[in-house]
Amino acid sequence: MKIIRHHLFKIIPFTVTFLLLGLSGVAQAFQAHGAPEGLYVHQMSHVLFMCGLAYLYWHTRRTAALVSKGWRYLRSYCVLLILWNILAFTGHAIETILVPDDFLNSGSWGSVMLEPLTLPKIVFYIVKMDHLLCVPAAFFLLFSLRTFYLEHKGEE
């Protein structure tokens, strides 16, 4: 509980600041922010997140002490989530070039993608199933934490 309280003290001010400054409708910034900015920022966040994961992968791999099974799971998580970021990044990029006419019955279970099935459409279709990457990645994170916990508990 002490740790949670400790972390909350960091998260809450960060979140409040974000809500005050980050609301798109009532942005407090002096500079005007157009519509594409949100997408760009989101894409940048994917890149940052991906870089962070790459660093985490690289660092845990080069650190001699971090060789246990748990770290291998964590590195698998990093790899899958990097791939997911690439996929998501690609998806967001392709989304900008697709138009509503490319789809029929949008907003229903019967929604379909119309021909011609161009590469962007196929890629978009694939990236829409990005959970096939991020869910396994989340599993690896779970395995990693569980392994750490069991190992550490065993040591205790």
Next chain:
Amino acid sequence: MHTLPMYPTILIDLVGSGLMILITFLALRYAYFLSTLDSKNFIWGFLFYFCMAMAAFSISRGVGHILKQILVLSGHKETWKVFSPYSGGFNTTLMIYLYAVIIYYHKGLAAYEAIQEEASKLFTANKKLEDATGELQKMNVQLEDMVEERTRELSESEKKFRHFFENSQDMVYFCNSEGSISDINQSGLEMLGYKEWPKDLNILDIFNKESELETYVKALHEKGFVRDFEIEIHNADGDPLQVVITANAVRDDNGKMIGCEGIAKDLTRLKNVMAQLADKQKLASVGQLAAGVAHEINTPLGVILGYSQLMKEDFPEDDDNYESMVVIERQAKACRKIVADLLKFSRQGLSEKTYMQLNEIIQDVVAVTEHGLNIDHIMVTRKYSEGMPFIFCDVEKLRQVFINLINNAHHAMEEGGEIIISTRTCADGQEVEVVVEDTGKGIPDDVRSKIFEPFFTTKAVGKGTGLGLSVSYGIIQDHGGTITVESPVAGKDHPGTAFTIHLPVASEQPSAESFESVLKLH
């Protein structure tokens, strides 16, 4: 027209979003457990922090996706357009936040590694310290064992020396630089005549002779020791003791004498025995000489006596020559008596021995002499022991011995006194003892050693021949006994003199009837 249905993507999106939320929260749960197991571990702290961010991101994204699908599928696409920017904004922020957490890991881990390194060094140092402590404890235990062993050895040594100190028959003493005795054993106290240790006892105070004291002190200070140094000391009663002393000086680190330790052996008894032996030897030599002289003189003396008696008859009694012959005859007889005494002293005379009780002989002698003693106010005290065994002796000679002793006592008490005659059986019934003690003026030290020598006398010329005690000595020797003199008498108020005679008991004791017949004969 070929189409591609979108429902698989919708389905995967809904299920995947739910699973993401579920799985990331499960991961967060393990991260929480980990952090509670070891709250000081930075890695677990980071993972907990990361999982929190990941769970938040999953909620943000998953809820957003599920809400989108629900709103869009339910025909509320416009409503979703309101929420969409918030959902996207949250997602963006949380991804940046995740990045920040990883960067935080980067810096934090470096700090953690530095701390770990220091901790490792500290651990190593602690380990070394622990090893050193263990080694120290081991050494301490060894030291304790050694101390225990040394203490035990010391205790045994102390016990050994204490045993030697306490049970030694000689005096063992320790004293300070002033000679004050700091410790002395029981034998020493007994030798010096103390029942308890007088704390002011000083070794320098018990020396009798100043010259010996000076030699002793000088030797200790200059040589550091004295060896087999024969000295005369005195005991608590002032009685002289002949001792041989060996002592060592005790010095401090600077070589300064701080005391001494020594052993003294009492030689008084040995000295007395040696003196008696020397006397015996001397008397034996004198006896042999006297016997030779007596034999040589006896023959011409007999001729002189015979011729003087013959010549006496050639003159009338009123003639001067007759008187001269009588004088020659009287002096010749006196000489013959002296010669006879000399022969008795040297045990060359004839001896007729029989069984007799000592008390009977003494009673006869006292009966004859007591009257004369009483005239001179000398009282005779008899302390005869009853039932004494027989001795095999020459009764006449023993009578002569006791007459001599009583006469000597008489002469020593011209102004009156007391003669105490005591008898007893001693030496487990193997000897009888008679002590003739007077209350006279005693015998000086320089005279005491000569009294048994022939012709030695302190009487005026013509009043004694100096043969009484020497003859007595010879008679007692002839009976296998001993005669000793003690003067002054120990434990008495007066100086006095005591002659002690020991005679062996007869090997065969006669019956009462045969003893009666013997008495009648005498």
